[in-house]
Amino acid sequence: MIPLRLAFGCQRGVRRGLLRLSPMRELRGIPVSPGVAIGPLFVVEDQKRRIARRTIAPEAVAGELARIDRALAASIAELSELRTKTQAELGDEAAKIFAFHIGMLADRSLTGPMRAGVEKDLLTAEFAVASSLEALAAKFASFGEGAFKTKVDDVNDLAQRVLRHVIGEPATRLADLRDPAVVATRDLTPSQAASFDRDRVRGFVTETGGKTGHTGIFARAMGIPAVVGVKGIMDAAPSTAGAMIVVDGDSGRIIIDPDAETLAHYERARERDRLFRLKLDDLRELPSITADGVPIELLGNIEFPREIAAVLAAGGTGIGLYRTEYLFLATDKEPTEAEHFAAYSACVTALAGRPLTIRTMDLGADKYTQARAENPERNPMLGCRSIRYCLQHPAMFKRQLRAILRASALGPVKIMFPLVTTPEEFRRARFFLRDVMEDLHDEGLAFDRNVPVGMMVEVPSAALCAEMFARDADFFSIGTNDLVQYTLAVDRTNELVAGMYNPANPAVLALIRQTIHAAEHGGQDGRGIPVSCCGESAGELEHALLLIGMGLRSLSASAPALPAVKRLVRSVTIPQCEDVVKKATALDSDAAVISYLRDATRKIIPEALGGRSAD
Ligand code: PEP
């Protein structure tokens, strides 16, 4: 975890008419949703209740069972409402989380022990409910750290909900939120995140969590600045509840009780950011073309089909990365072919002729499923993840390929394999695809036989031998998130080494350059194959500058990042970007490269990086 910094020392400040010691404190976490939020701190206390073990008289059994039944029914009703709300706002996939919760409450393997606790052991309804759910959470926890952490959170969330109904307490603390505030909590469960009132929650910060958790996905989808993994926030928060807090969703900084100067700095940054974004709106309809007339394709990254509307509204001209594993992760149940097809055909329809790159399921490592958790790996980042996992589960892989191919009959679809490490692996995946094509052909089902089949370049071996891969692949997309992790041996989800995670490291840049070169000159006929970048770097201005300078003409990023990237594109010339690459690669320290890139970016767009320039 990132160390707690009591950085700025103590200052005397006057707040609410009182002269008090007001030490400004800075904590650090992992930024998961950009922007600056400023507001009073609203602390959601830990809701874990301690339920004492008490027994009842035999004649009270019926009454206690009725309390359990009423609590389960009320919880299911509440969850159904949340599911409907989430479905309307975020789409079917996100809503499936609640279907999963509802399913658990209707499952006899969970409700059976609750009832038995009352009937056989004469326990109170609350103790029977609490102990049954605790046993289930412990079972998930025994599957290993990280692997089934989400499930443990889900069960704890569910336990608090049902207990609230058994005991009869009407509201959670989060529901008490009446005025706009920044919410701090130890954990943010999916159901809490989805029940946020966007007008009241200005930002949020959690003690636990990583970049790829549900929390970040919801925050980004709702456009709320958020920082997770903030070690120490809950210890700091109770004594300061009601104090002012700043959440910098770009840098991961949290500032409690900012002094006047810092507060003014962030207010200016937030205002600059607001004006910057307003100005960006004017660019939406304008082409993404550099000042010297070179077109740069801007595509969107999505986790759920519903995000396509936001990508198009932000000026994206297609989807460069659809992370289909979220079909799995939202429910932890393998999607059926019909569910796959429904998602992909919805995307094709929404895109109305624009390109859609569907990445096959990138499960494993930090993106676990329930089934995977039963066989925890010692080193999951180097384990059976992504395409390796799909190749070991042919039935599952083929189900997805069938659905993608069927969707390819409806509009322009490309297929992309993740984490390809060896040429044989890519050929094997292609072989599966051909097999599925034959099946569909035999069944008389329509599909695009010439569907482009490409790969992510996100492992050093793929970048180093990109020329070899370019003979088989129809296109490349550089995945800088994983490429940085594997090149620098830095776990992208580990806060302890987050400072070493640098997409502008010279070794990473050398691999990107090599990949672009191989794509430009490789391919079956030597005419080259298309190459794009869909890692987070593509949406970060200082890195986008480098990528364009190294020769990329296609970038894929999340919807909120696209307008600023377009602004960058329209403000620079190719020689300018090439010059930035030359200077950046001549520097011999990561810190110097980052600082140079930020300065170069601010020279081009002075208002850029507004919320981040607190350093
Ligand atoms: C990447 O690794 O850069 C990438 C885009 O894939 P993901 O973040 O889903 O691993």
Ligand code: MG
């Ligand atoms: Mg990746």
